[in-house]
Amino acid sequence: MNPSSIPVLETPESLPFDLMRVPGLGHLFRWRYARPLLQAPLLVLGLVMILHGLFGPTLAPKNLATTLSWLHFRGVLVLVLLCAGNFFCLACPFMLVRQLARRIFRPRFSWPRALRNKWLSVGLFILILFTYELFDLWSSPWWTAWLIVAYFLSVLVVDGFFKHASFCKFVCPIGQFNFVASTLSPFEIKVREQDVCTRCHTKDCIRGRREPVSDLVVIRGCELALFQPRKVGNVDCTFCLDCVHACPHDNIGILSRLPASELIVDPIRSGIGYFSERKDLAALAIVFTFGALLNAFGMVSPVYAVETWLGRMLHVSHEAPVLGLIFTFFLIVEPVLLLGIAAWSTRVWARSAMGLLPLAVRYTYGLVPLGFGMWLAHYCFHFLTGLYTLVPVTQNAVAALGRPFLGEPHWTLTGLPANVVQVVEIGFLVLGFAGSLLVTYSLAEVDSADRPLRAFLPWAVVCLVLWCSSLWLIFQPMEMRAMMMSG
Amino acid sequence: MAKWLTEIVCASTLLITGCSRPAKSPPVVEIEHAISPQPARVGPATVTLRLADGAGKMITGAHIAIEADMSHPGMSPFFAEAKETEPGRYEAHLQFQMGGDWVILLHVTLPDRTKLERQIDVRGVRPN
Numbered sequence: 322m323n324p325s326s327i328p329v330l331e332t333p334e335s336l337p338f339d340l341m342r343v344p345g346l347g348h349l350f351r352w353r354y355a356r357p358l359l360q361a362p363l364l365v366l367g368l369v370m371i372l373h374g375l376f377g378p379t380l381a382p383k384n385l386a387t388t389l390s391w392l393h394f395r396g397v398l399v400l401v402l403l404c405a406g407n408f409f410c411l412a413c414p415f416m417l418v419r420q421l422a423r424r425i426f427r428p429r430f431s432w433p434r435a436l437r438n439k440w441l442s443v444g445l446f447i448l449i450l451f452t453y454e455l456f457d458l459w460s461s462p463w464w465t466a467w468l469i470v471a472y473f474l475s476v477l478v479v480d481g482f483f484k485h486a487s488f489c490k491f492v493c494p495i496g497q498f499n500f501v502a503s504t505l506s507p508f509e510i511k512v513r514e515q516d517v518c519t520r521c522h523t524k525d526c527i528r529g530r531r532e533p534v535s536d537l538v539v540i541r542g543c544e545l546a547l548f549q550p551r552k553v554g555n556v557d558c559t560f561c562l563d564c565v566h567a568c569p570h571d572n573i574g575i576l577s578r579l580p581a582s583e584l585i586v587d588p589i590r591s592g593i594g595y596f597s598e599r600k601d602l603a604a605l606a607i608v609f610t611f612g613a614l615l616n617a618f619g620m621v622s623p624v625y626a627v628e629t630w631l632g633r634m635l636h637v638s639h640e641a642p643v644l645g646l647i648f649t650f651f652l653i654v655e656p657v658l659l660l661g662i663a664a665w666s667t668r669v670w671a672r673s674a675m676g677l678l679p680l681a682v683r684y685t686y687g688l689v690p691l692g693f694g695m696w697l698a699h700y701c702f703h704f705l706t707g708l709y710t711l712v713p714v715t716q717n718a719v720a721a722l723g724r725p726f727l728g729e730p731h732w733t734l735t736g737l738p739a740n741v742v743q744v745v746e747i748g749f750l751v752l753g754f755a756g757s758l759l760v761t762y763s764l765a766e767v768d769s770a771d772r773p774l775r776a777f778l779p780w781a782v783v784c785l786v787l788w789c790s791s792l793w794l795i796f797q798p799m800e801m802r803a804m805m806m807s808g
Numbered sequence: 809m810a811k812w813l814t815e816i817v818c819a820s821t822l823l824i825t826g827c828s829r830p831a832k833s834p835p836v837v838e839i840e841h842a843i844s845p846q847p848a849r850v851g852p853a854t855v856t857l858r859l860a861d862g863a864g865k866m867i868t869g870a871h872i873a874i875e876a877d878m879s880h881p882g883m884s885p886f887f888a889e890a891k892e893t894e895p896g897r898y899e900a901h902l903q904f905q906m907g908g909d910w911v912i913l914l915h916v917t918l919p920d921r922t923k924l925e926r927q928i929d930v931r932g933v934r935p936n
Contacts, residue, residue: 380877382883382885387880391881391882392881392882457879460880460909622907622935703882707881707882707883710881710882710883710884713884714881733884734884735883735884736882798907798935800907
């Protein structure tokens with residue numbers, strides 16, 4: 322392996338902070354059963370949510386399935402991604418079930434070559450967003466419980482047939498969300514010293530360790546095909562720690578880095594290739610960014626006016642076709658127009674030699690911070706304004722079992738005032754906007770060293786349009802309605 | 809084996825049906841409701857209820873506790889007591905804190921201490 326081909330993002334003098342060196346935490350992560358230990362409580366919680374969703378109160382604000390899924394899980398997820406990294410995938414309860422099932426059923430097939438990309442997961446991501454709006458999942462404990470059940474079953478079916486972490490890499494919509502969002506996380510699983518890898522002959526981090534005689538895998542290598550010495554960034558990394566456990570030199574850490582730094586470079590990445598050549602990954606970034614606005618748009622008053630107007634125009638009373646049109650506009654028409662015009666402008670003004678599509682693909686990643694800012698603003702609004710509701714809902718669930726040892730439900734407990742949370746929301750949006758401007762400018766500097774401003778300006782306008790739309794959205798009155806077409 | 813299973817199922821069915829008490833039929837109570845203003849908007853609202861028995865006779869002296877919940881999690885319910893303003897007519901004042909779908913739960917205790925629950929769906933409360 323040629324060490325010069327290994328991309329290094331840090332300068333030698335900026336030694337990164339390593340979570341694995343933190344006393345206690347490092348020991349925990351190095352322990353072979355760290356992952357199951359973190360997964361087990363979430364699995365129990367998942368089972369409780371399923372049971373309460375199916376057999377508990379039918380009102381969403383009184384049910385653990387809806388409260389935990391749509392308020393607490395989403396809020397904690399985006400905050401952990403912002404402050405640390407993809408630690409949800411590390412503690413993913415679906416993978417614990419998969420591991421248990423694989424003791425009985427050994428997968429025999431390799432994931433089909435035609436599906437070794439993000440197109441399927443992009444489709445599933447859109448499907449989840451669509452069904453969330455169509456079936457008003459936030460208001461239905463029953464549907465929420467079945468969604469969790471469906472997730473468990475999908476994991477079992479996909480990873481029951483196909484080897485490695487096929488579900489995580491090619492199917493899981495939550496995982497894809499985490500992969501994209503974690504490009505902005507401050508931590509990354511990475512080799513500490515490249516020289517150690519250069520001298521390493523075993524490559525256990527990717528191959529795993531096997532028993533010499535039986536050839537049974539003792540410690541897995543990376544199931545997502547990320548070869549540590551050539552891994553760049555967090556995309557496709559589930560923080561599963563398999564590489565940490567497999568490395569015979571203890572040379573892999575959870576290292577700090579500049580958030581979004583992986584978006585401004587385009588080296589060849591192990592298991593991924595070049596960002597600029599991955600149209601499927603760019604499509605995922607588009608759905609992530611524009612879907613953030615769309616998902617928030619579904620919660621505010623103007624969407625009902627739009628739906629009613631569209632319904633009248635098309636003479637339809639069912640929600641699905643109208644919602645389909647709104648999704649098409651937000652996830653296809655709007656991105657094509659905005660990115661197309663920006664790419665064309667960059668090409669003309671900055672006299673870029675790149676084609677329109679490669680330009681659009683390259684700069685799409687620059688919009689990810691804006692999208693993450695919107696997801697943070699939206700999810701943290703629900704999480705923070707309903708922060709304490711978990712207390713009365715849990716008290717109520719325990720009381721329903723006939724043993725109210727947690728006391729009577731304190732229904733007056735809600736969360737932080739909406740006007741306080743709105744300041745936090747604006748902060749996230751500003752952060753996202755600044756991040757997108759920085760990333761797109763960095764890309765423009767690389768592409769057009771002599772005319773960086775000309776290359777940057779069209780993308781700055783796109784960022785501004787999206788940022789203003791996000792700001793407008795969070796100032797709209799909330800209106801959580803289930804039956805949108807009823808007028 | 810099949811014979812055993814059949815016998816167990818038959819015995820269980822007999823036990824379940826034979827040992828259960830005949831269900832007490834719930835009293836027939838007609839509850840009419842009206843919410844003002846119409847259409848419902850964010851802010852104060854008044855719920856008016858009329859209680860009558862099966863024969864159409866107004867029910868006086870009932871106790872009605874009201875709970876208004878949003879259809880989505882994260883909001884605390886609003887609690888109120890309905891007051892009898894004239895025989896069989898009860899009125900409660902609520903506060904819709906947010907636009908969207910609301911559910912009003914009525915916890916009714918009749919004069920003979922029989923308890924009833926009713927649910928009123930208030931769809932599309934509009935923001936101001």
